[in-house]
Amino acid sequence: MTNQTEIAQNGVNVTALLGAREALRETPEAARFKWRATSEWVKGTHNRATVDGFFGLGGEHQHRQSYKFDSDHPEVFASEDKGATPVEFVLVGLAGCLTAGIAAVAQNRNIQLHSVKATLEAGMDLQGILGIDPEVRNGFDGIKVHYDIKADASAEDIAALVAQSQKRSAVFDVISNPTDVTVTTSKS
CATH class of the missing domain: 3.30.300.20 (K homology (KH) domain)
Known part of the structure; x- marks a missing residue:
């Protein structure tokens, strides 16, 4: 009789995550990250933020794509509700x-x-x-x-x-x- 242990499949690469943790333990300066976002006013209380890149592991990195987030206030605040x-x-x-x-x-x-x-x-x-x-x-x-x-x-x-x-x-x-x-x- 063979005892098979099922491995959870939650979509997280824990091996890579734990490997990164160990690598950062050995080179703590690489663990210093800077996250960035820019935001531009559109009109009224409507703004559009963009996230493109960040600094980490000793260098600049780009996301696969630019992410855009619209923010605004709801109509009950006399705004146009163009975003969260x-x-x-x-x-x-x-x-x-x-x-x-x-x-x-x-x-x-x-x-x-x-x-x-x-x-x-x-x-x-x-x-x-x-x-x-x-x-x-x-x-x-x-x-x-x-x-x-x-x-x-x-x-x-x-x-x-x-x-x-x-x-x-x-x-x-x-x-x-x-x-x-x-x-x-x-x-x-």
Whole structure:
């Protein structure tokens, strides 16, 4: 009788990922990345952002293609609703980062995923950004992330996947810890 172990197929190349981690451990200067986005005003509150390339592994890299993201405000704000709001992009980034982490951790732990759905919700009191009440914060008052995960794993193992993803998520860290932001201007 042969004992065959099935390998989870979640679409994550864990061998390459772990190999990259080991290579970066040996050359930590290559682990210093700079991510970039540019945004151009279109009209009203409508903007179009582009992501083309980034710096990492000691050099410049280009994505396979330029990615474009339209942002705007909804019609209830007297805008044209030509894209998601910028704060919704923050939620999209958090969901994408955490979910990618869940897939990678599940693959590494040989847990077969069948579906992963994240639902995110963030409250905001507009009195802050509208200048009605200077005591009200401009940003979210909190973010709730709920996962519905179907996998060949126990509830405890699934909770551990989510916890490990959260622990290693760059976007979770950016949102939950203070990050220095410098804004400069130039006149064209």
